[in-house]
Amino acid sequence: MTIPVRLYSYWRSSAAYRVRLGLAYKGVQAHVEPVDLPAGAHRQPSFQALNPDGLVPLLEIDGLRLSQSMAILEYLEETRPQPALLPSDPVGRARVRALAQWIACEIHPLNNLRTLQYLSKPLGVSSEQRSVWYAHWVRQGLERFEQHLSEPQTGAFCHGDTPSMADCLLMPQVFNARIMKVDMADLPQIARVESNLLQLDWVRQAYPYSQIDAPSDQGELALPAKA
Ligand SMILES: N[C@@H](CCC(=O)N[C@@H](CS)C(=O)NCC(=O)O)C(=O)O
Known part of the structure; x- marks a missing residue:
């Protein structure tokens, strides 16, 4: 069974946008779960239970929960190398x-x-x-x-x-x-x-x-x- 990819995101969050770009570039379909930052949804216990850092993005992928956009992009690059986000040299x-x-x-x-x-x-x-x-x-x-x-x-x-x-x-x-x-x-x-x-x-x-x-x-x- 394929585990669905889920991205906790907010439409104008820069860090979430980075990950949306990485996923879209690599053709990874993700279900986007909006987190309303101005309303403080990221500080609610339901979200903090998923990500104690209380920040978006949070990516559920391969049975993992990943935070920090740069780390997520690097993970995508290592696990799904093509098309590449980094040069070969x-x-x-x-x-x-x-x-x-x-x-x-x-x-x-x-x-x-x-x-x-x-x-x-x-x-x-x-x-x-x-x-x-x-x-x-x-x-x-x-x-x-x-x-x-x-x-x-x-x-x-x-x-x-x-x-x-x-x-x-x-x-x-x-x-x-x-x-x-x-x-x-x-x-x-x-x-x-x-x-x-x-x-x-x-x-x-x-x-x-x-x-x-x-x-x-x-x-x-x-x-x-x-x-
Ligand atoms: N270094 C983190 C930054 C994450 C971050 O600051 N996300 C912002 C949205 S762009 C956030 O969740 N902010 C909530 C807050 O500042 O309270 C990353 O790259 O993922």
Whole structure:
């Protein structure tokens, strides 16, 4: 009997979006179980019993429960190697992992929900100052990422002309920045790679507004039509 794959996700969670991309790229069908983060569903005993960390994503696969998006992507890569999320050469793998970790370690922790909530309460930071905090760290991180994308190893995607783990990290961070109205007009490499990725069906399948728990009012972030 095949054990169903289940992903605990929230439509605009960056970390869950990374895993949706990895699953979709590798053609792994997963049942998506929405966890309403703003309503605090991740802090309820029913979810904490599954993941005591109280975070999404959580992936049930192969009879296991896996947390931490980077670890999940690495697990998918090891157990389902094709199509590959990492290049075949060690130098390429190091570059892709460095790009991915730049977002996962240097940007995302500064902009995730609990960090922003802590600024508001108990620290009493106003919503305007909170937006300044967000834009500062996300802009600084993405500017550096843009410089990395100027390297010759970059192609249609973050590393060459084949999508990789780095693209699975970039797409969610850019969506998150757009939702928070961060100006990215001067980051053309990021815009180019994003636009190339948005042509791909598996990326479109994982897009936040393609999710069952996404609001119907999509505004300017609605999934753009294919070119
Ligand atoms: N490093 C973790 C980050 C997980 C994480 O922070 N998830 C966010 C959504 S993007 C979350 O569940 N936040 C709930 C909270 O901050 O209270 C990963 O990569 O999976």
